Amino acid sequence: MAAGLERDGRKFHIVTPLLESMALSKAAGTKVYMKLENVQPTGSFKIRGIGYFCQEAAKKGCKHFVCSTGGSAGFATAYTAKKLGIPATIIVPMSTSQVTVRKLEEHGAEVEVFGKVWDDAYVKALTLAKTDGWVSVHPFDHPLIWKGHASIVRELKDSLGCRPGAIVLAVGGGGLLAGVVAGLQEAGWQDVPIIAVETKGADSFNAAVRAGRLVTLPDITSVAKCLGAKTVSARALQCASECQVISQLVEDMEAVQAVEQFLDDERLLVQPACGASLALLYTGCIQQLQREGHLNRDLDSIVLIVCGGSSIQMAGLQALKTQLGMK
Template sequence: MSRSYLEKILRARVYDVARETPLDFASRLSARLGTPIWLKREDMQSVFSFKLRGAYNKIYNLPEKKKRQGVIAASAGNHAQGVALAGKRLGVPALIVMPTTTPPIKVQTVRNLGAKIILHGDSYDDAYEHARTLVKEKGLTFVHPFDDPDVIAGQGTVATEVLRQHEEPIEAVFIPVGGGGLIAGMAAYIKRVRPEIKIIGVEPEDTPTLHHALQAGRRVSLKQIGLFADGVAVRQIGKETFKLARDLVDEVVLVTTDEICAAIKDIYDDTRSVAEPAGALGIAGIKKYLQKKKNRNKPGSLISVLSGANINFDRLRHVSERAELGEQREALFAVEIPERPGSFLSFCRLLGKRNVTEFNYRYFDDKRAHVFCGIELSDGSEERDNIIERLQGRGFGVTDLTDNETAKLHIRYMVGGHAPQVKNERLYRFVFPERPGALLDFLSGLTRGWNISLFHYRNHGAAYGRVLVGVQLNKAEAGEFRDYLRELGYRYHEETGNPAYQLFAGAG
């Protein structure tokens, strides 16, 4: 089978719209991991994805009658752009069915490329079924996103470039997997030309389409799929792509959302480009692979296909929040401390000069307090274990929440609430220069016996740290505290009258 695909790939017509993208050396990541790592930059295509290769090759090879009748596709993203661009270049009418939930910016991008758009259904599956219905009604040709020999051959041209650009030894190529078009095409070429190179697919743990199919020896349909890496959110691998993958793929690596976010950051550090989650799968897979294959025999270069960069801007905050966890550079703990003045300071002194990334606390009763905190790590899980041991040795109860999905997604933002038993609480918002140990320095000043009843701090990597503090002060203490704030020298604002505080966190 790979012989026939070799010919199809070599004959594929893609460069009317595609460019030969560079194979960039990831110098920072290579130095850190001790292995030469290269990025195949398909994010640098005009539509920021490899998808235009297969779409153009498919439409180009249609009979003239089919071209005149037009083509149709179902997609909410990269495939839609590829089909629209191919149709525009070839003068072929293109109709794209997109879910009604597609972000407006993606709809407008496809429309700008000259395609007509129908919004239908709430999911890709709804759009797909409607597109198949329109194929029969309108006599259009359906351009499948992955399960088509011409599409597979077009995607396989990525492999021809990789092997031409890197003639030195290659240990493995890491390829994102959704429906399987990219990995099938690349594997068909690489295994025919340089069979010693490993083909490794990478999938999210919550969408193991190819992984489960290889285990079962047949295609399986996933009941649920993850949506974070939406570029590979496919319930079932294609028939044709699975035939190829079953024979040619050496291994599939599964990665977590946090590991994908860490990979997006790794790519940014080396290229200053922001990959979409699916596009960063290859780098996440390389890191997971290296953790397991520490004693590799005569290793060569590892190559990751950076398949796309169509990421919504509003996702970047989530990526940033989770990247440090994925890199094991942040630990999350719930810590029980005695409810008495000075407890915060004792706790922070035990952490030393480690950077505190988050600190949430709200008074509940006069016996003990639970603090939700994030600690920056430099040595991964071993350092995390050392911190837990040290805190427990000093009598603090510690629960490790680093791998707790509910804690990471929700609880960290819900710590607090009203505290009706707290009297004479005043609320202050502070801004101070951010540096390692800044929080400890700040708390060291609050040692005059005032009771802290609310505390929230989150380090966002900015030049200034921001802290919200509730302090119990009677009338006599209030003046003394204001004098102290002037001595402290940090910018601050009193927020006791803020309606957000009164409605959601106010004391008695």
């Protein structure tokens, strides 16, 4: 099956819709287009890069995939592995919900719970990957994964026909950021600003940018667990020197409020990691960045990458609101 796949794994991911949002445009003060990665077969953009990585590994004789993840990367690995007819083991940290564990098992994967945060699960995955024929699928840090994610920008170029004024995305370990930068470089759009958003408590990229070097957080305290890499990838930090990457932080409560507002506005339920980038628009940060000179005052359009909603349900949203003391 692998031999017949296209060069960017297109047998696994779909070309996602690019839709204008009236509500987000009003909030941001300029036209906002939503790149709806939440409608991918596995619920997030991760299927682009991981689908491509697994496709290439299958060509080289992989007999078993192992992936450490808090959710979205695991769904992408399990889905792709099933399509390729290759077993998959997903290692999840203890912070992962039972709903996510059950959904991963329904995708046909074997699931093992290990460690407090993703970094712990990753060490376990690397140990298992020493088994002959097993391949570790990193959730965000591999050139093939970035190459797969770059397909987002190719689709944007086809849909828009001209470069957007800015791209807003959430950053966790940095895979999406690295993929978008690769896509912008391929398209000749290196001058398009990227606004990379994290929640406080999962802000390893912001810490690295401020320090000018990789920084390991002592712990992940944010509710946006899909952003929970204690150390961002080296490539993500490098991207900040190659393109205009503006690092921004939002509060957990702002991210969760944005998830709820987005559900009302667009009838789409996304996870708090995606809520972080939504919160940037809803809270007026775009206008603040324009006032401060970081963005053009005559910004004609923004593309918001709606990165995913594979690990959220209404009960989970209500639990997060309760945890944060929200009504």
